[in-house]
Amino acid sequence: MHTVYGMTALLETTNLTVSFGDRAGWFRPAREVLAVRSVSLALQAGEVLAVVGESGSGKTTLARALLGLVPIAAGEVRYDGCDTATMTAPQALAMRRSVQMVFQDPFGSLDPRLPVGAIIAEPLDIHRIGNPASRRARVAELMGLVGLPADAAGRYPHQFSGGQRQRIAFARALAPSPRVIIADEPLSALDVSIQSQMLNMAAELRARLGLAYLIISHDLAAVHHIADRVATMYLGRIVEVSDVDALFTRPAHPYTAALLAAVPRIGAGKWVPGAALGGDIPSPLAPPTGCAFHPRCPAASSLCATATPDMRAIRAGHDVACHHPLGTA
Amino acid sequence: MSGSWRITSLRGGRGTASCTDDQRPFRVATALTEPLLVGRALTVDLGPAHDRTSVITGLDFSLAAGRTLGVVGESGCGKSMTALAIMGLAPSPHRIGGVLRFAGQDLLTMPQDRRRQLRGADMAMIFQEPMTALNPVVPVGVQIGEMLIVHDNASETAASRAAVALLERVGIADPARRASAYPHELSGGMRQRVMIAMAIACKPRLLIADEPTTALDVSVQAQILDLLLELQRDTGMAMVFISHNLGVVSAVADDIMVMYAGRAVETGPAQRVLTAPAHPYTAGLIATLPDIGRRQKILPVIEGSPVNPRNRPPGCAFAPRCPLVIAECRTGLPAMVIVSPGQEAACIRCTA
Amino acid sequence: MGRFLLGRITGAGIVLLLKSFVIFALIGLMPGDPLDLMMNANPETTPEQMAHLRAMYGVDLPITQRYWTWLVAALQGDFGYSRIQHRPVLDIIIPALGNTLILTGAAFVLSTTLAVTLGTIAALKRGTWIDRIINLFAFAGISVPSFWLGLLMIYLFAVRLGWLPAGGMPRPEQGYGGMLAHLAMPVMTLVIVETGGLARYARAAMIEVLSQDYIRTARAKGLTDRRMLVRHALRNALIPVLTLVALQLGGLFSGAALTEAMFAWRGMGRLILEAILGNDYNLALVCLMFVTATILIANICADIAYTWLDPRISLGKRRR
Incomplete structure (x- = not known):
């Protein structure tokens, strides 16, 4: 599944594993936590791929690994067909220009002492462009592209609202003309009325510049609005990948289904207690045997407790790692 | 996958046996003639006398036992300040005007110490960020048991026993062990359960929940909503539920108050307000939400950003962002008018 | 915890070892040696006799070799003799160390208690005249030189009023009363100088804590102000204060040297001063080692206090 559609993916991982650990002590063996386990995922040019999951599912670590911000324990990350581990320096530089990041917190991610113009120009300075x-x-x-007023360049971040700061962060990310933007929870710090403005802006920029987005989010409604494909992550593994409509109308993994069912919707009437997915996401220090989701899964069988399910296609473009996928029995 | 597990109303519910009045010295008497919580023309001004800013203006609301009032709005609209004003926790210096009554008693003229005794015992509050809202250096069981020591004169041992029972009540597995845990040793969902256990320790008649699920994952949010509704059903407590998430409010509220720049712009039965909004701001908020199962190419938006009550424009505060604005909006302040049974909105177009 | 302590004690040992060598080397670099002093005292010493004495005392050996000899003896508990007092240095140091610990310990407990109390009151009454008076007191304490304060007190309490002895040590028969009378002025001097900065720091820490969400929660729980302060605010505010307190412990020793000298208090500070002025190298060296060891032990105690105050800190374990 590395090359969907028979062409090279723009950004792609194969069996990517990221581990955090501490060294062995005098009286203690080294501990290892697998934050990302054997993830294979491909982002095509111009595509919007969303990664959803609870906090602790490893989705942010996955994004950081793609950017080379955390060391890779096993597997590989490829940009434009080149393995990042064996890339030449010019290739690595090209990748760093082409893959940009937008963070969750528009208050913490902009240097308060720099005027906005300098913040946006920073990637140009670093990469010596122009x-x-x-x-x-x-x-x-x-x-102009992100809808900031022309006089904004001379002002400082604190003079802007949260939404406008996120526009500044976006402009900075766009400065070196990237092909991919990785956005980690880009909306969750913003007001409701601002979120829709940002979603529209992101869609417009994508259409105009041919950008691909990798969006890390827990907001399923926003994901449904903007994404082409969605990957569900649980305890470091991708458990389901599908095009967005199939995933939202016919989720195959019980975890995806539970996440969707947990979203309260306007007009659905009052909540009836009892349907929520029980328990918490387990600690990655002591992951459950077999399928990591089985202790919380309503459909778990004895098989789930022993054997880790492999990813398999249940229909074209819809893969799931589950022994008993929904809607197939 | 949905529909089958939702019904439209939960009023009535099971008995309220667990809500017995005990020997607490200051348990307030219920006035049969008025709702549990009443606010009339409530205003909150913050800052010293020479530099006051009005953050809440002319708020009217009432809440009966067993019911839930959802308060909706964006950051800075005054929804959290409303909660703090009800609790008597508005930051000093402040001036609160209008009427604020709880169980037939005037909260605004009540002596400070009496007000303090009401807090925690008869009206409790839970907050958005359970990590910072819990004391990091005190075991959670102690933080819960403290409520009973302060309000019910419980002994240390009785309080710690009660804390374990309360942890069990809010669905924490292995409560005896968890009682001695510190907040950082618990997950986000468990911390919010601890906050809830603390809040319900003295069987309050009013629970104010300020964005209680905003910091949580959707799955944990669902668990917390479950728990709150279950507790309400069992104890008959009233709830003020504050959130910017219209979906969450829709799931729990009987009535809704939509706030903008320190004022209520629309109030009414929750499902009515959310399905047939009368104020352009409410309508805008609902329309801008991306919804699962209703995919649009371009989302409708409300232009601009929320206005701070400190620099509220003259006339209708929403006028600068309103798609339906007319000249009169910028001069006169629109009054609340009835648009349908129980539903009111403050928009000049509703008056016309 | 056990592993942590082991590590810290090992670390402290290494610091002591390094420090002993540095001090040893610095003293060795100083112009002149004990034999020069002997020669100055007796001008009739011949160069031959000098060479003989140098060889006998081992002063002509390279410094590393001399250090090694000293270290081996020291590790066996033999710290050598004082040149001036002609007694084993340990016999001189132990009572002096005891005196210093009494003085600095009393000053430390008093100044810390006072600073936390004043800081808390100032934080609670922020912006009022009470806060301003405490601030004034704190700044006065920070800016006043301790020798001037000491002289002022001696003039006032000993010379003018005659309430307290001007200095020196209590005689054994004077009992606790004599001890208190002799301690009063040096302790007061140290307390006034040490409290100011710590009180300002405690005030800032308390203001920070009072603005935290869990204090809002405590108020929402209907706790009395007293309970909120004692059960919820104080312990959190003490965590940052402890850092400064641990740092001040070291300062208290060096600050005490001047105060000890002023009030003729027979403590380590005074001993070190005398040893250095009198070229009593061995005594100075061992004194400095003991002071260092005391500070290191105090810092380990502070680290243990951290874990007691803040359960989020677990020693020896790396946090996630």
């Missing part, structure tokens, strides 16, 4: 005059022009162009 000369000072062309950089200024590029900053003005970027601010």
